[in-house]
Amino acid sequence: MPSSSPTLFSKCTIIPDQKSTIGNLKLSVSDLPMLSCHYIQKGCLFTKPSIPFHNLIAIIKTALSRTLSIFPPLAGRLTTDSDGYVYITCNDAGVDFITAIATELYIHDLLSTMDVNESFKEFFTFDRKVSYSGHYSPIMAVQVTELSDGIFIGCAVNHAVTDGTSFWNFFNTFAQLCRGANKCIRNSPSFRRDSVLISNAVLRLPEGGPVVTFNADAPIRERIFSFSREAIQKLKARANNRRWTENNNAVELMQKHMNDHYNNNNNNKENGNGKVAALIENWFKTNVNSKQQTVTVTETETVEISSFQSLCALLWRAVTRARKFHPSKTTTFRMAVNCRHRVKPELESFYFGNAIQSVPTYASAGDVMSKDIRWCAEQLNKNVKAHDNGMVRKFVEDWENNPRCFPLGNPDGGSITMGSSPRFPMYDNDFGWGKPLAVRSGKANKFDGKISAFPGRDGSGTVDLEVVLAPETMAGLENDAEFMVYATRQL
Template identity: 40%
Template sequence: MNPPNVQYISECFIKPKSSADEDETKQPIIHLAPWDVAMLSSHYIQKGLLFVKPSSMNDQENTVQPLLEKLKESLSLTLAHFYPLAGRLATSKQESPPHYSVYIDNNNSPGARFIHAAVNLTVSDILSPVDVPLVVQSFFDHDRAINHDGHTLSLLSIQVTQLIDGIFIGCSINHVVVDGTSYWHFFNAWSDIFMTNNSSISRPPPVLNRYSHVLNLPFTHHDQFVGRYEAPPLRERIFHLSAESVAKLKGKANGECQTNRISSLQSVSALIWRCITRTRRLPYDQETSCRMAVNNRTRIEPPLPEGYFGNSLQIVRGIAKAGELLEQGLGWAAWRLREAVANHTDKAVREWMEEWLQKPFTYQLGRFFDPCSVMVGSSPRFEMFGNEFGMGRAVAIRSGYANKFDGKVTTYPGYEGGGSMDLEVCLLPESMRDLESDREFMDAVCI
């Protein structure tokens, strides 16, 4: 039986609530950096938190209204600090001399979108099934939108979905405007302002200046760099690793390599890489890779400001022949990932930038997807469960349809903290079935 549809109750647009002095310092246009422009064909970032409805709320709709109003008010105050999220993308172009530039327009926009929705499901209906229910994708706005659509769609959309006994706050943000670090910077600040009833933020303020000059792109129409990707039918499942399990994997990887330089995330990623490669039954000499998203902020010299608000990430990868990867141990695979991260220096970042400026491109899943690779995204270091919005700690983190494909793994902190992790794994059904019976993998995760 199909789950009930999400019912949309209301929507509005939220603008930054700021003083006249703040309006005077607001930049009408923010130019994009190469890291931002490269994201124009990717999906929005879609992450959300599931809360158990407080006992003070009953089943009647009007008891949720105070929460909705406070969410809107605190969002408006937060947008005063993060005002590009209330803007739109815009393009400046001309044929002679050739000129094509995409930027954030902070003036010509109704603001960020805010949606109130409801569904006749319980928290248990979301968390109990083995696979993440498809209905969760309906908890996010801008489904299947790519970032270039931010010319007409809001750059930020909040959807508050009311369950029978829970509340889900889904946040969709244009990936041209933020990466994961900036996404959670905003989300954390919003929660802080909600909880303190204070318009100021205690965290580092967002640094909104990005690029010192206009990027004149060698295009005449967006069809030359925009592409859309439709994922095949996938199974999506959450696997939990306790702090003890993560520590054991890290100890094993470092012990096999007689070092102490392999991180917890590199050890877990190596496990994922080996086990998913095993499920795919690749030929011995087939090249396979594990790709990891790496934050550039502290890797370049001088480093970017702590609150740099935008994209500053690249993909690094460990490479191996499938047969060799499976013959060797966990430490061998983890060391390849450790080397890939260690080699991503200021020099490597600047070389990528120079190459991109010579030949600009956008990441397109349909073109760049590698069926023999694994992609590990997000980070268990991001502060996610600290966002409470007056309802206590969330019971789970879930994501939407965006940026998912066969072999995509998203890492989250575990609910209990302490170094535990949750892995959101997306695989073809036959690969997921084999992963569920893979002894190396299942020995590490908690069911």
């Protein structure tokens, strides 16, 4: 279905309903590198409420104003002092609020396309805005788009101010206040600035600020692949050299926040490609269902591979095959690691700001393709497990010795960057008329190899991967038998 641009209905500034009592918040060594990144763009698709749209907008505006009083940095601006330190000034300058009309669009049409529908990209403002511009532009903007039978609420937030944990805590609180459940805010944010992440090092920036470090106009395709709980159980059992059975209760759920049941009716063979279906069926018979297949587990193989590490290993192998590298080519799998509970003393669970570090794992294409999933998952497991307090501090020290913006992108063509998390409570957002049908993102920070992990809507342990690849690589992934035996296309 072709993209259809919403019609701007109104635009205004929303300010907090109470004045901020928070002073300047210094950007940390996790915040500063994000100044060259696009604003985060995430939002939720809902069924259309029964109340008139103009009444709904009034309710949402009031809730947003109240939410900004709980999250005053979002209504502020960035400032740089004479020494080069960058701060969030909580000055109640407000956020942009936009309403738009796209009543020619229907929920079914948006969710039924094979690739992510391009119309979703039009449901966000601040398109490709670089985070440094928070010095002179709002730190956040909210756009509410009316569809024929639905509503999309999209937020664009400065990435130097928030990470995924902070963003979804804001979004959940926003929804909580909108539906009137305001007696007790579930997860109050912490604005402390006294941890090892706060540094005296100065990030020297060029005149006018930094630019993104990747080609935002390079051709890409974007799809969402779903992995059912059963498929993930099978994959984890395979990575841990265990036989999977339907009665196996040793299951690690991929997120702690459980959502309402939703049957997405995915089907592997609904991809319109008979060749792929045949490849999948043949691979499944010879590699998964074979009763003769047995694996001996030695005493030295004691590392427990998690469900998500198993899934990442599957993706790493499939994308590497699709890229058709020479065996000697070095590949990189980057994972964003939450440092809140890793650093000592620990940060609060809802510390507001960026508290993430990018952990790379390197391996030759030959090893990734020739060794099994367990080997690939073990490489990821070792690096994530090793990222303790000492490693967090080592990363901080390394940055202090060479302050720099984060080199987001895929300059050598061999990288995969995994962002977001299936543990984020993306579907805990009932604004008063039901939970979201889908979570989607905008154009921000999209490049070949950028992957984002979302929880499945049904809350049973399913995982959705938002996969962004060069067109020829995506075609190879869609025809990869090992990958597609576990993946289904989200509808």
